[in-house]
Amino acid sequence: xxxxxxxxxxxxxxxxxxxxxxxxxxxxxxxxxxxxxxxxxxxxxxxxxxxxxxxxxxxxxxxxxxxxxxxxxxxxxxxxxxxxxxxxxxxxxxxxxxxxxxxxxxxxxxxxxxxxxxxxxxxxxxxxxxxxxxxxxxxxxxxxxxxxxxxxxxxxxxxxxxxxxxxxxxxxxxxxxxxxxxxxxxxxxxxxxxxxxxxxxxxxxxxxxxxxxxxxxxxxxxxxxxxxxxxxxxxxxxxxxxxxxxxxxxxxxxxxxxxxxxxxxxxxxxxxxxxxxxxxxxxxxxxxxxxxxxxxxxxxxxxxxxxxxxxxxxxxxxxxxxxxxxxxxxxxxxxxxxxxxxxxxxxxxxxxxxxxxxxxxxxxxxxxxx
Amino acid sequence: xxxxxxxxxxxxxxxxxxxxxxxxxxxxxxxxxxxxxxxxxxxxxxxxxxxxxxxxxxxxxxxxxxxxxxxxxxxxxxxxxxxxxxxxxxxxxxxxxxxxxxxxxxxxxxxxxxxxxxxxxxxxxxxxxxxxxxxxxxxxxxxxxxxxxxxxxxxxxxxxxxxxxxxxxxxxxxxxxxxxxxxxxxxxxxxxxxxxxxxxxxxxxxxxxxxxxxxxxxxxxxxxxxxxxxxxxxxxxxxxxxxxxxxxxxxxxxxxxxxxxxxxxxxxxxxxxxxxxxxxxxxxxxxxxxxxxxxxxxxxxxxxxxx
Numbered sequence: 001x002x003x004x005x006x007x008x009x010x011x012x013x014x015x016x017x018x019x020x021x022x023x024x025x026x027x028x029x030x031x032x033x034x035x036x037x038x039x040x041x042x043x044x045x046x047x048x049x050x051x052x053x054x055x056x057x058x059x060x061x062x063x064x065x066x067x068x069x070x071x072x073x074x075x076x077x078x079x080x081x082x083x084x085x086x087x088x089x090x091x092x093x094x095x096x097x098x099x100x101x102x103x104x105x106x107x108x109x110x111x112x113x114x115x116x117x118x119x120x121x122x123x124x125x126x127x128x129x130x131x132x133x134x135x136x137x138x139x140x141x142x143x144x145x146x147x148x149x150x151x152x153x154x155x156x157x158x159x160x161x162x163x164x165x166x167x168x169x170x171x172x173x174x175x176x177x178x179x180x181x182x183x184x185x186x187x188x189x190x191x192x193x194x195x196x197x198x199x200x201x202x203x204x205x206x207x208x209x210x211x212x213x214x215x216x217x218x219x220x221x222x223x224x225x226x227x228x229x230x231x232x233x234x235x236x237x238x239x240x241x242x243x244x245x246x247x248x249x250x251x252x253x254x255x256x257x258x259x260x261x262x263x264x265x266x267x268x269x270x271x272x273x274x275x276x277x278x279x280x281x282x283x284x285x286x287x288x289x290x291x292x293x294x295x296x297x298x299x300x301x302x303x304x305x306x307x308x309x310x311x312x313x314x315x316x317x318x319x320x321x322x323x324x325x326x327x328x329x330x331x332x333x334x335x336x337x338x339x340x341x342x343x344x345x346x347x348x349x350x351x352x353x354x355x356x357x358x359x360x361x362x363x364x365x366x367x368x369x370x
Numbered sequence: 371x372x373x374x375x376x377x378x379x380x381x382x383x384x385x386x387x388x389x390x391x392x393x394x395x396x397x398x399x400x401x402x403x404x405x406x407x408x409x410x411x412x413x414x415x416x417x418x419x420x421x422x423x424x425x426x427x428x429x430x431x432x433x434x435x436x437x438x439x440x441x442x443x444x445x446x447x448x449x450x451x452x453x454x455x456x457x458x459x460x461x462x463x464x465x466x467x468x469x470x471x472x473x474x475x476x477x478x479x480x481x482x483x484x485x486x487x488x489x490x491x492x493x494x495x496x497x498x499x500x501x502x503x504x505x506x507x508x509x510x511x512x513x514x515x516x517x518x519x520x521x522x523x524x525x526x527x528x529x530x531x532x533x534x535x536x537x538x539x540x541x542x543x544x545x546x547x548x549x550x551x552x553x554x555x556x557x558x559x560x561x562x563x564x565x566x567x568x569x570x571x572x573x574x575x576x577x578x579x580x581x582x583x584x585x586x587x588x589x590x591x592x593x594x595x596x597x598x599x600x601x602x603x604x605x606x607x608x609x610x611x612x613x614x615x616x617x618x619x620x621x622x623x624x625x626x627x628x629x630x631x632x633x634x635x636x637x638x639x640x641x642x643x644x645x646x647x648x649x650x651x652x653x654x655x656x657x658x659x660x661x662x663x664x665x666x667x668x669x670x671x672x673x674x675x676x677x
Contacts, residue, residue, distance in 0.1 A: 067495045095570035102456055105448020109542055110465075113472050116483045116539070123486070176379025184376055192384045199387045201661040203600030205628040206650040210390050212635060213397060213643060234390060241383065267372035288474070295476025298602040298628065302635055323478045327603060330482060338486070345479050356471050 040083045041100075048076035073104055120345050127336075127343030134347075139309035143334040152344045154310040155325035158225060159351070161314050162304075162321055163294055165229035170236045171286060178244035179270055182251075193245070199238040207234040208299030216303065223305040225319030231299035240289040247281030248274065280362050287359035291352050297323035322348040391654075398648035400641065409648065415613045415630065417638075417645035424649050429615045430530065430625035431653065434605060435598040437534025437619060442542045442598075443591050449542070450549035454556075455575060466550065472543035481604035484536035489608065493523035496531055496620045511621045528610040530624035536604050541594040548593060552586025553579050585671015592664030596657045602628035627653040 052072040077100055084096045126147055127133050133151040141150025177196070181189050211231040215221045251274050259269040275282070305318030306328050320328070322344055329341030402409055404420055412423025453465050500511040511525060560578045569577065580587075605626050611633060612623035627649050638646055 066491050067498060070495070091570060091573075095572040098572040098575070099456065102448050102451045105445055106452030106456075109445050109449045109546070110468070112539060113475075113543065116480065117475070119483055119487055120479055173379060173383060176376060177383040180376040180380035184373060184380075189380065192380050195384055195387050197665065198658055198661070199390070201596055201600075201654065201657040202390065203602070203628055203650070203653055203657060205600070205602045205631050206394065206654050207390070209631055209635065209646065209650050210393060213647065214393060217640070217643065234386070237383065238387065265372070270372075291474040295474070295478070297476070297478050298632055301603075301632060323476055323603070326478050326482065327607075330485070330607075342482065345476075345482055348476055349479060352474050352476065353471065356474055360467060 036087075040080060044076050044080035044083055047079045048072045051075050051079075073108070077101060077104065117349065120342055120349065124339065124342035124344070124346040127339045128346060133340075133343055137308065137310040141308075143332050143337050145336070147336055147339060150340070152322070152325055152340070152347065154307070155320050155322045155344060156347065157310065157312060158304075158319045159294060159321040159348075161312065161319065162225050162229045162232060162300070163290060165226065165314060166232040166236060166293055167286070167290065169229070169233045170240055170289070174237055174240040174286075175244060175282070177241050178248055179274070181241070181245050182248040183266065183270060183274075196238045196241045196245075200242055202235065202238070204235050204296050205298040205302070207231050208302035210234065211299070212302045222316065223303060223318050224316055225304055225311070225314035228300045228304035228319065228321065229314065231303045232293045232296060235296060235299060236289045236293040239292060240285055243285030243288065244282055247278045247285060250281070251277050283362045284359045287355050287362075291355045291359075294321075294355070295323055295348065295352060297327050300324045301327065322351070394647055394651045394654065397644050398651045399644075401645040401648040404641075405645075405648075413614050415634075415645075417642040422645050424627070424652055426613050426615045427625045427627050427630050427649065428652060428656075429617075431599055431627050431656075433530050433616075433619055434534045434537060434601075434609075434624065434626055435595055437531055438537035438541060438598040439591060439595050441535060441538035442545055442594055443587075445538070445542050446545035446549055446590065446594070447587065449546045450553055451575060451579070453546075453550050454553040455571065455579065469543050469546050469550070473547055475540075475543075477540055477601060477604045478607075480536050480540045481607035484532065484604060485607050488535065489527060489532055492532055492535065493526040496526040496529065497523055500526070500620045508617060508619050511618050525622050526620055528608060528622050528624075530609070530616060530619040530621075533605045533608045533624060533626075534619070536608060537598045537601050540601065540604060541597050544597060545590045545594040548590035549583065549586050552583040552590075556582040585668050589664045589668030589671070592660050592667065596660045596664065599653065599657050599660065600628060601626075602632055605629045606632050 049072055052068055052075055055071060056068055077097065080100050081093060081097045085093045088096070121128075130147050130151075132148060134156070135153050136149070136151035137154035138150045138152070139154075177192070181193055181196075208231045211227050211234065215227050215230065216223055221227060255273050255277060256269055259273045264272070300321045301324055304320065304324065306324060307318040307320050311317050311319045326341050326344045326348065329337050329344060332338070401417065401422075405412070405422060409423045410428075411425050412421060413426035415422045415427070449469070453462060453469070457465055499509050503509040504511075556579045560582075561574055564574045564578050606629040609624045609626065609629060610622060611625050611629065613625060616624050631646050631650055634642065635646060
C-alpha cells in the first residue's frame with residue numbers, strides 16, 4: 001500500500017533484448033536522490049539563512065528567534081522553488097515545493113513538541129536530581145528553602161489514590177455500559193449512546209464545577225480526594241465507554257453465534273467469548289482514558305484544594321495531585337519553586353509515557369497474534 | 371438476571387450523565403432568570419450586582435479557539451501528510467506512536483512552556499505583526515507608537531494570541547492523529563491509478579488523498595476546536611482576564627469561559643455560583659454542537675466513522 005512499493009512495481013526498466021544480451025543489466029535507480037536535488041536543498045537553506053540574517057539585522061530589525069525561524073523557513077521555500085524552476089517543468093516544481101512545505105510543517109510540529117518535552121525535563125532537572133524530591137512532601141519546605149528539602153511524594157500519592165478511585169468507579173461501570181450498548185441494542189441503547197457521545201464534549205472544568213456544586217456546596221462534603229476522583233470519573237466515563245463500544249462492536253458475529261450454537265447463555269458468551277476477544281482493545285481504551293484523567297488539572301483544582309502535606313485519606317481534607325501541584329508551584333516567583341514545578345511536570349509526563357508504553361505494548365502484542 | 375445487570379449499568383450511566391446536564395441547567399436557571407436576554411449581550415461579570423453576561427468571555431473563548439485552529443490545521447495537515455505520504459516506512463510506525471503520545475501530554479505542561487518560554491520570545495513577533503499589519507483589524511493594537519524603538523512589549527504579553535498559540539500546539543497532535551488515520555485509508559487502487567497516469571506525488575495527494583480525506587480533515591478540525599474551546603489551565607496560566615470584548619488579539623488581556631470559572635469559583639456566592647454554572651452551560655452547549663457537527667460530517671464522508 002505504500003508508494004515506494006508502487007514505484008518499484010510499475011516502473012520496471014524497459015526490457016530491450018538486444019542490449020540485455022550484449023552487456024549485464026545495470027539496475028536503474030528510480031528512488032534515490034540526485035546530487036542536484038541535494039545541492040538545491042543545501043543552497044536554498046544557506047541562502048535563506050543569509051537573507052534572513054540580512055533582513056532582520058539591517059532592513060527591519062526583529063529581535064526574536066521565533067521571527068527569525070519563521071522568516072527563514074518562508075524564504076527557504078521560496079528560494080527552493082526558484083532553484084528547482086531553473087531546470088524543471090512547472091508540474092515538477094509544484095511537486096517539489098509541496099514536498100518541502102510538508103516536510104517543513106511536519107518537522108516544525110515534531111521538533112516543537114519534542115522541544116516542549118525536553119524543556120520541561122531540562123528546567124526540572126535541578127529538582128529531579130535530588131532523591132528527596134520523590135520521597136518527601138512540602139510540609140516542612142517553604143518557598144525559600146533549597147531543593148535539598150521537600151518533594152512531591154504527597155502529589156504522587158495523591159494522583160495514584162485519585163486515579164485508583166476513579167478507575168474503580170469507571171472500569172466496572174464503563175464496561176457494563178459498553179457491553180449493554182452492544183449486547184442489548186434498541187431505542188434505549190441508542191439513546192444512551194447519544195447521551196454518552198454528547199458527554200464526551202463536556203469540558204473538564206464543567207465536570208469539576210458540577211462536583212463542586214453538588215458534593216461540596218449542596219451536600220456539604222468537604223473538599224477531598226474523593227470529590228476530585230468523582231470529578232475525574234465523570235470526565236473519563238464517556239471517553240472510556242465510547243472507546244470500549246467501538247472495540248466491542250468489532251468482535252466477529254460468527255464467534256458469538258458459535259458460542260450460542262454450543263448452548264451457552266448470553267452471560268457466558270459475553271464473559272468467555274466477547275470480553276476475552278476484545279481484551280487488548282479494552283485495555284488500551286482504559287489506559288488512554290487514564291492518561292487523560294491523570295493529566296487533568298481543573299477538576300482537581302475545584303474539588304480537592306491544595307495542601308503541602310501528605311494526605312493518604314481520600315475522604316477528609318484536601319489532597320493534591322501532580323498537575324495541581326505543578327500549577328501551584330509555578331504561581332510562586334521563587335526560582336526553586338518554579339524548578340519544583342517543572343520537576344513535578346516531568347514526573348507527571350513520565351507517568352503518562354509509562355501508561356502509554358503499557359497501552360502500546362498490550363495493544364501491539366495482540367495485533368500480532370491475530 | 372444478566373440482562374438486568376447490563377440494563378442497570380446502562381441506566382446508571384445515563385442517570386449520571388443526564389444528572390450533570392440537568393443539574394447544570396437547573397442551577398444556571400437562577401442566574402439566567404435574573405439576567406434575562408442581557409446574559410448574551412452584557413460584557414461585565416459582576417453577578418452579585420446583577421450586571422453580568424457572557425458577551426465578552428464567549429467572544430474571548432471563540433477568539434482563542436479560532437487562533438488555535440487557524441494555526442493548528444495547516445500544521446496538522448502537513449504532519450499527517452508527511453506521516454502517510456512522505457515518511458520512510460520504518461520511521462512511520464515510530465512517528466505514529468510519537469504523535470499519539472503527544473496527544474496525551476497534560477495541558478499543564480503546554481501551559482508551563484507557554485508561560486516560561488514562549489511568552490518572552492513571541493512578543494516581538496506580535497509587535498512586528500501589529501506594526502506591519504495594522505490595516506488588518508484584529509492585528510491592530512491601539513496605544514502603540516510604531517516609531518518609538520524603546521517602547522516596551524508589555525502590551526503584547528498575556529494576549530489572546532499567545533494563549534491561542536499554546537492551545538494550537540496542544541490540539542495539533544489530536545487533529546494530526548485523526549487526519550492521519552483517514553489519509554492512511556485512502557484506497558490503494560486509486561493511488562496506483564493516479565501514479566499509473568503519470569501523476570506526481572503532489573498529484574496523488576491532491577486527486578486521491580485529500581478528496582478522500584475531506585471528512586477526516588473537517589471532523590478532526592472540529593474535534594480540535596472542541597478541545598480548544600474547553601481548555602482551561604493552559605489559557606488560565608497565560609491570559610490576564612478582562613471583561614470587555616477584546617477584538618485586538620495581539621493585545622494584553624483576553625478571556626475564556628473556563629478560565630473565568632477557574633478564577634471565580636472560590637469566592638463566588640451561591641448566586642455567583644449559579645452565574646458560573648450558566649457560563650459553563652453555555653460553553654458545554656457550544657462544544658456539544660461542535661462535536662455533533664464533527665461526528666456527523668465524519669460519519670457522512672466517504673472515509674466513514676472510523677475515527
